[in-house]
Amino acid sequence: MGSYRRIDCIFFSEFHPTLGPKITYQVPEEYISRELFDTVQVYIITKPELQNKLITVTAMEKKLIGCPVCIEHKKYSRNALLFNLGLVCDARTKTCALEPIVKKLSGYLTTLELESGFISNEESKQKLLPILSTLLEELNVTGACTLPIDDSNTIHLKLIEQRKDPLVVQEYDVPVFTKNKDHFIKSQWDLTTQQILPFVDGYRHIQKISAEADVELNLVRIAVQNLLYYEVVTLVSIFQYSNVYCTTPKVQNLIDKKCLQEECIHYVSKLGQRTNLRDVFQLYCGLTPGTTVRDLCSRYSHQLQRVDERKLIQFGLMKGLIRRLQKYPVKVVRDERSRPPRLYTGCHSYDEICCKTGMSYKELDERLENDPNIVVCWK
Amino acid sequence: MYKQWSVDLNSDAKLMPKQVESSLQPNGEKTSPISVILVSSGSRGNKLLFRYPFQRVSENTSSATSKQRSPYVLNTSGDSVEDQDGDSREQTPLTDEQLVAGFSDSILATILATKSDMCGKKFELKIDNVRFVGHPTLLQPPHTIQANADASVINCMHNLSRRIAIALQHEERRCQYLTREAKLMLAVQDEVTTMTETDGTPQSPFRQILPKCKLARDLKEAYDSLCTTGVVRLHINNWLEVSFCLPHKIHRVGGKHIPPEALERSLKAIRPYHALLLLDNEKALLAQLPLDCSPALVRLIKTCSAVKNLQQLAQDADLALLQVFQIAAHLVYWGKAIIIYPLCENNVYMLSPHANICIYSPLAEQFALQFPGHDLPSMLAKFSLPVSLSEFRNPLDAPVHEAQLIQMVVWMLQHRLLFQLHTYVCLMVLPVEEEPGLWEEEPPLVTRVTGRSLSTPSALSFGSPTSSDDMTLTSPSMDNSSAELQTGGDSPLNKRMTETLLASLTEHERQAILRVPAAQNPEDLRLFARLLHYFRGHHHLEEIMYNENMSRSQLKTLFDKFRSVLVITNHEDPIISLFQSPPD
Numbered sequence: 001m002g003s004y005r006r007i008d009c010i011f012f013s014e015f016h017p018t019l020g021p022k023i024t025y026q027v028p029e030e031y032i033s034r035e036l037f038d039t040v041q042v043y044i045i046t047k048p049e050l051q052n053k054l055i056t057v058t059a060m061e062k063k064l065i066g067c068p069v070c071i072e073h074k075k076y077s078r079n080a081l082l083f084n085l086g087l088v089c090d091a092r093t094k095t096c097a098l099e100p101i102v103k104k105l106s107g108y109l110t111t112l113e114l115e116s117g118f119i120s121n122e123e124s125k126q127k128l129l130p131i132l133s134t135l136l137e138e139l140n141v142t143g144a145c146t147l148p149i150d151d152s153n154t155i156h157l158k159l160i161e162q163r164k165d166p167l168v169v170q171e172y173d174v175p176v177f178t179k180n181k182d183h184f185i186k187s188q189w190d191l192t193t194q195q196i197l198p199f200v201d202g203y204r205h206i207q208k209i210s211a212e213a214d215v216e217l218n219l220v221r222i223a224v225q226n227l228l229y230y231e232v233v234t235l236v237s238i239f240q241y242s243n244v245y246c247t248t249p250k251v252q253n254l255i256d257k258k259c260l261q262e263e264c265i266h267y268v269s270k271l272g273q274r275t276n277l278r279d280v281f282q283l284y285c286g287l288t289p290g291t292t293v294r295d296l297c298s299r300y301s302h303q304l305q306r307v308d309e310r311k312l313i314q315f316g317l318m319k320g321l322i323r324r325l326q327k328y329p330v331k332v333v334r335d336e337r338s339r340p341p342r343l344y345t346g347c348h349s350y351d352e353i354c355c356k357t358g359m360s361y362k363e364l365d366e367r368l369e370n371d372p373n374i375v376v377c378w379k
Numbered sequence: 380m381y382k383q384w385s386v387d388l389n390s391d392a393k394l395m396p397k398q399v400e401s402s403l404q405p406n407g408e409k410t411s412p413i414s415v416i417l418v419s420s421g422s423r424g425n426k427l428l429f430r431y432p433f434q435r436v437s438e439n440t441s442s443a444t445s446k447q448r449s450p451y452v453l454n455t456s457g458d459s460v461e462d463q464d465g466d467s468r469e470q471t472p473l474t475d476e477q478l479v480a481g482f483s484d485s486i487l488a489t490i491l492a493t494k495s496d497m498c499g500k501k502f503e504l505k506i507d508n509v510r511f512v513g514h515p516t517l518l519q520p521p522h523t524i525q526a527n528a529d530a531s532v533i534n535c536m537h538n539l540s541r542r543i544a545i546a547l548q549h550e551e552r553r554c555q556y557l558t559r560e561a562k563l564m565l566a567v568q569d570e571v572t573t574m575t576e577t578d579g580t581p582q583s584p585f586r587q588i589l590p591k592c593k594l595a596r597d598l599k600e601a602y603d604s605l606c607t608t609g610v611v612r613l614h615i616n617n618w619l620e621v622s623f624c625l626p627h628k629i630h631r632v633g634g635k636h637i638p639p640e641a642l643e644r645s646l647k648a649i650r651p652y653h654a655l656l657l658l659d660n661e662k663a664l665l666a667q668l669p670l671d672c673s674p675a676l677v678r679l680i681k682t683c684s685a686v687k688n689l690q691q692l693a694q695d696a697d698l699a700l701l702q703v704f705q706i707a708a709h710l711v712y713w714g715k716a717i718i719i720y721p722l723c724e725n726n727v728y729m730l731s732p733h734a735n736i737c738i739y740s741p742l743a744e745q746f747a748l749q750f751p752g753h754d755l756p757s758m759l760a761k762f763s764l765p766v767s768l769s770e771f772r773n774p775l776d777a778p779v780h781e782a783q784l785i786q787m788v789v790w791m792l793q794h795r796l797l798f799q800l801h802t803y804v805c806l807m808v809l810p811v812e813e814e815p816g817l818w819e820e821e822p823p824l825v826t827r828v829t830g831r832s833l834s835t836p837s838a839l840s841f842g843s844p845t846s847s848d849d850m851t852l853t854s855p856s857m858d859n860s861s862a863e864l865q866t867g868g869d870s871p872l873n874k875r876m877t878e879t880l881l882a883s884l885t886e887h888e889r890q891a892i893l894r895v896p897a898a899q900n901p902e903d904l905r906l907f908a909r910l911l912h913y914f915r916g917h918h919h920l921e922e923i924m925y926n927e928n929m930s931r932s933q934l935k936t937l938f939d940k941f942r943s944v945l946v947i948t949n950h951e952d953p954i955i956s957l958f959q960s961p962p963d
Contacts (some may be wrong), residue, residue, distance in 0.1 A: 042489065043504065049486040056505035249953035252916040255805055276810040278946070285948035289729065289764050323732065330738055330756040346736035346756055375756055378763035379730040 007087050007098065007140055008062075010132045013044050014119075015082035021045040024125075027132040032088060036060050044068065044084050052106075054099050061091045065098055067106040071113060081120060085109055097159050101139070108155050118149075131155075166228040167235070169206060169221045172355040175233040176202030176314060184232070193223045200224075202314050205238050207355055236317040237324045238351055239310055241294040242361060244325040244378070245287040251321045254281055260319065268312045279303035283312060287322055289378065325378045326351060333373040344374055411606040411628075412536065413509065415598045418491040419561055425488040428564040429585055429592075431599045501537045512536045532627050539601070539611065539623045546615040547594075556616045560594040567591060593617070610713075612669075620669060624713055645718075645957045646708040651690040651700060652925040653955065654721035655683050655707045658793050664715060679706050685789050686722045718955045719792060720799055720921060724769040725931060727800045727949070728788065730762045734796040742794055750787060758787060765800050765949070798956055800949045801919030804938060806911070807946045808891035873905055880908035888944075897940035907941055914945065919952060 011026035021041045026032055036059065043050075043057040046068045056065045066086030072079060085105050089095055112118035119125050131147060135157070138145040143159040169175075177200065186194055192215060199209045206224065210217040227233040237243075253260055254277070261277050269275045283303050286296050293313065297304055316322035326349040331341040343353050354364055368374050417428040490504065491511065504511045512533050550556035571584035588595045597613045604611040609628025613621045626642060657664060657680065664680055675698055682696040693703040710716040720726065735742060736759050746755040761771065768788065772781050791797045881889050897903045913923050920934060938945060 047486060047489060049483065050490070050506065053507045054505075058501075058503040247948045247950045249950050249956070251948060251950070252803070252805075255916050278807045278810060281805070281807055282946050285946050288949065328736055330736060330760070332738070332754050332756050341738070345738050346740075375760040376763065377730060377736050377756065377760045379732045379734060379736065 006093065007089055007136060009088035010136045011086055011088065012128055012132065013041075013066075013084045013086065015045045015078075017077040025129045025132055027129070027136050036062065040064055044086065045082050054103055056095065056099075058091050063089045063091050063093060063095055065089070065095055065102050067102050069106050069110050071110065076120065081113065083109070083119060096162050101157050101159065104157060105135075105155075108149075108153075112149065112153060115153075116150075124150075163229055163231075166225050169225050169228065169235065170352070171207040171210075171217060171221070172205050172238060172351040173224075173235045174203065174205045174238055175200050175209075175224045175227065176236055176318060178232065178234050178318070190223070192219050193226065196220055196223055200227075200233065202236070203239055203310070205355070234318055236314060237326075239293075239313060240361065241297075242292050243313075244289060244292055245313065245316070245322045246289050246325060247284060247287060248320060248323050250319070251281075251284055251316075253319070254284070254321060264315055264319075267315045268307050270306055270308050273306040275303075275306040279307065280312070283307060283309075284316055284321055287316075289325055328377045328379065329353075329368050329374050330377060331374050344368075346377065412602055415602040416487055416491065417564075417594075417598060418488050426565065427484040427488040428561055429588055429595045429598060430484070430487070431585065431595070431602050503533070503537075513540045532625070535623075535625050535627070539605075539625075542621050542623060543601070543613070543615070546613075546619045546621045549619060550616045554616075557594070560592055563592045564588050564595065622669075626712065626714075641957060642712065645954055646711060648954045649689070649704060649707065649718055650922070650925075652688045652720070652921065653718050654685060654688050655692065655710065655716050656685050656719045656789070656792060657683060657710075657716045659715060675702060676706055676709075679703065680710075685719070685792075688721045717793075717795075720801075720952070720955070722768065722785070722788070725767055727765045727767045728762055728771075728792075728797045729765040729800055730759055731796055731798045734759065742796070746790065749790060750783065753787070758791070759796060762791075762797055798951045801921060801952050802947060802949050803916045803919050804914050805916040805946045805948075806888070806914040806944060808888050808944050811887060873901070877901075877905050877908045880911055883911070891944055892941070895941055895943055903937065903940060906937055910937070916948075 009026055009028060009031040011023050011032060013021065013023045016022050016024075021037075021044065023032060023037060037044075039059050040057050043055050044064070044066055046055070048070065051068050051070045054065070054067050056063060064086055065088075066084045068082065068084045071081045073081070085102070087095075087098055087102060089098070109119060113120065116124070119128075127149070131149070134147055135145055139157065139159065145155070145157045147155040147157075149155060181197070181200075186197060189197070195215055196209050196213045199213045204212070206220055207217065209215075210220045213220070215223075224233065228235070254264060264280055265275055265277065268280060280303075283296065283300055286300055293309060297309060313322070317324065328346050328349055329344045330346040331344040343356075348356075350361060350364060353359070354361060357364075359367075368376065414430055414432055416430040419426050419428055490506075491513070502511070502513045510533070547557050551558065567588045568584040571587055585595070589599065593616065597615060601611050601613060605625060605628075609625035611621070611623045611625075615621055659667075661680060665677065668676065675696075678696045679692065679698065683692055687695065689703050689707060690700060692698075693700045696703070698706075707716065707718070711718060730736075736756055737743070738756055743755040746753070746758075768785075771788070772784050788797070881892070884892070892898055892904075892907070898907075910923060910927065920931065923929065923934060924931060938947060
């Protein structure tokens with residue numbers, strides 16, 4: 001797991017009937033100084049209002065994450081048992097993934113106590129020390145831990161990576177695999193995903209996949225969004241020879257980064273052939289506003305002898321070397337009597353309009369060309 | 380340190396660390412605080428002095444349970460950045476009540492009144508979905524923020540806490556300001572408690588505090604400002620000014636904020652040939668400045684213009700170049716200006732991919748008001764293909780009309796609708812003749828830049844002494860190489876220089892260049908060799924023009940002559956495009 005989420009210490013703290021809040025066990029020993037504990041104890045063994053809440057306090061260059069528990073019962077001295085099993089990390093650590101673990105552990109201990117008095121019984125409580133040791137080691141090394149506590153109880157824990165929420169998937173988006181499709185064990189994916197996988201080829205858009213795989217549109221969107229979340233696919237736009245692209249500043253990465261050059265040449269070369277960097281770079285730089293892919297093909301036919309133009313565009317979009325210029329029709333003049341424009345507002349691209357209405361680009365072009373009230377913006 | 384304080388203060392109000400905390404607002408707005416809280420810890424125990432917004436006293440058992448947000452709902456806030464703890468998920472929207480109402484006054488007092496050990500440092504506490512940030516010193520305004528806040532937002536909040544704390548500390552020392560205000564607050568709270576007991580009608584004591592207590596009003600104002608504009612200006616005790624801006628709120632493009640680090644990197648890369656474009660008109664901007672602001676700032680604002688580069692601006696405003704850089708950076712940081720390339724005929728502009736071109740957008744309305752008779756989408760459509768300013772203007776139009784067109788372009792730049800395209804050149808020679816077996820070993824066909832460093836000074840280093848490097852730009856003709864190489868013809872010195880310059884290339888590249896017909900002309904070859912280090916795709920035409928004191932046509936002619944070994948492309952300048960588009 002690396003030092004990214006390294007746990008420096010695991011401790012078990014409780015409210016002792018005579019000594020008050022103290023740390024009963026900690027691994028490694030003496031990690032939490034007296035000073036540190038004094039400063040933060042009010043957040044470890046807390047007032048009732050804060051119990052069962054995940055509390056992260058930062059002090060003295062350390063972050064302590066815990067979840068204080070209180071179990072009330074007459075059998076306890078002071079009628080309540082207060083404890084907290086927490087983790088200590090460096091103050092700069094990103095501890096978000098550790099929070100569910102702390103919560104789960106507090107839940108486990110609560111259950112153990114309620115079922116068999118695990119904590120209040122001095123003898124069984126001692127088992128906590130080796131448990132803490134194992135937890136610390138296994139979570140740091142493998143990110144997962146399975147611990148049998150006694151005959152009937154086992155603890156299962158796993159650190160789950162938190163990822164960014166994925167973008168919304170539109171019906172005119174095209175999913176393309178970022179890694180080789182064959183690397184995945186398909187049976188591990190859900191049924192819907194398995195059904196659409198053969199149609200995810202980097203050229204079919206969502207609507208088309210839905211039609212050809214015979215899966216409902218929203219299900220396809222959800223499945224692809226799931227793949228997006230795990231960064232297995234990325235989204236590009238529909239490919240047509242009439243499309244227009246232009247370079248971004250990132251195209252210079254092709255000059256600066258040797259590994260990108262190799263990857264690119266490998267990806268875009270036609271089967272059995274190998275192109276060279278100059279040809280590829282010239283092709284990308286040949287993409288300018290006003291130039292369609294068709295134009296590119298006729299102007300650079302020599303360079304395209306060994307390059308698959310569809311793969312060229314795909315790679316360029318995936319790596320951000322180029323971007324697509326979309327057309328947006330805007331109705332600028334209208335008389336008061338006509339209805340307000342629904343699609344020609346400047347918010348909907350040709351891709352979207354054609355997808356939604358079923359028209360082809362050519363049809364849409366013809367329709368709009370003859371309308372003097374509509375301007376088209378490219379961006 | 381606080382021990383010293385307790386001696387100075389009134390014996391019955393031994394004020395120890397106070398905390399003012401602010402919490403970030405729920406409903407996905409990760410850069411606004413949820414509330415501002417002032418807590419004191421003293422001989423009388425821990426007390427919550429003030430909090431804003433007030434907690435509704437009547438227990439609204441809100442049946443509005445937090446909606447389980449569908450993961451496929453459109454992500455409108457757009458701020459999916461990682462927070463301090465690495466959590467980058469969207470928060471489920473909860474109302475204010477549910478989040479901070481869960482914390483009663485007394486518990487807030489307990490958890491926020493920290494021990495002395497924590498004084499003088501950043502305080503941070505996260506409880507479930509709420510994060511408290513403050514600066515425990517004497518008077519630390521803790522801020523409660525939504526747990527998912529970006530680390531830099533937290534740092535900024537902490538910064539604000541600290542500034543307020545310092546101001547309050549100062550005023551306390553001078554005239555016991557805080558003690559007096561605290562007494563007021565506690566008095567009102569007591570009053571309200573007794574009233575509640577007699578009347579039975581529950582009221583929020585904090586609401587009563589507001590009209591009586593300036594500090595409370597200040598804290599409320601800080602909260603309100605942070606939630607809306609992101610710019611806070613307070614006058615503590617009507618005397619000390621505390622000003623602060625939350626860059627995350629100010630620098631938002633396309634729904635995403637520009638992280639301060641990226642902003643700072645861009646600011647450090649500004650060059651003297653860039654220009655400063657004010658985002659407000661001059662009068663409005665001057666009106667916003669504090670009375671005691673520096674005259675240099677005023678002069679600069681009055682002198683700056685979209686057609687003037689920073690170097691000229693320095694001369695016209697009679698300021699050192701470094702000072703101009705600093706003031707410019709300051710204005711940019713506060714969201715009052717952006718950096719552009721100065722307007723001129725040959726500038727080529729294109730519609731920004733993030734421009735809002737919807738007919739219903741507020742921008743369209745504003746444009747129509749500003750330029751009656753013109754509509755924004757039609758104007759923007761003209762920039763669908765890259766167009767130069769000279770093309771955009773029609774020379775047959777009346778000068779008045781021309782001037783208006785320029786104004787429109789400036790307006791569009793100010794509102795981030797356009798960006799400028801620059802030409803970048805890259806040396807790339809034909810590959811080695813293909814031979815079977817040699818494919819795997821193709822040499823990298825890219826120019827390696829070795830040895831010779833650019834004559835451009837490293838742009839801006841805050842606070843560093845003016846180096847002589849900065850000053851060479853004031854007279855580019857002092858560039859040594861051009862002076863030398865002007866001694867004409869084929870002198871051995873020139874020849875050797877050319878050879879040295881070309882030595883950084885591979886043999887293959889050298890041969891390819893020498894094969895170009897134009898290479899037979901020693902002048903052309905010399906010029907080419909001299910400019911070689913710009914041909915990596917990182918320096919645009921205008922930069923080369925500026926550094927080497929050459930005209931556009933000179934350069935274009937050279938590019939044309941050597942076109943068989945060069946690849947040319949146009950795109951935006953990544954350094955200043957930060958202001959036009961959100962970073963990835």
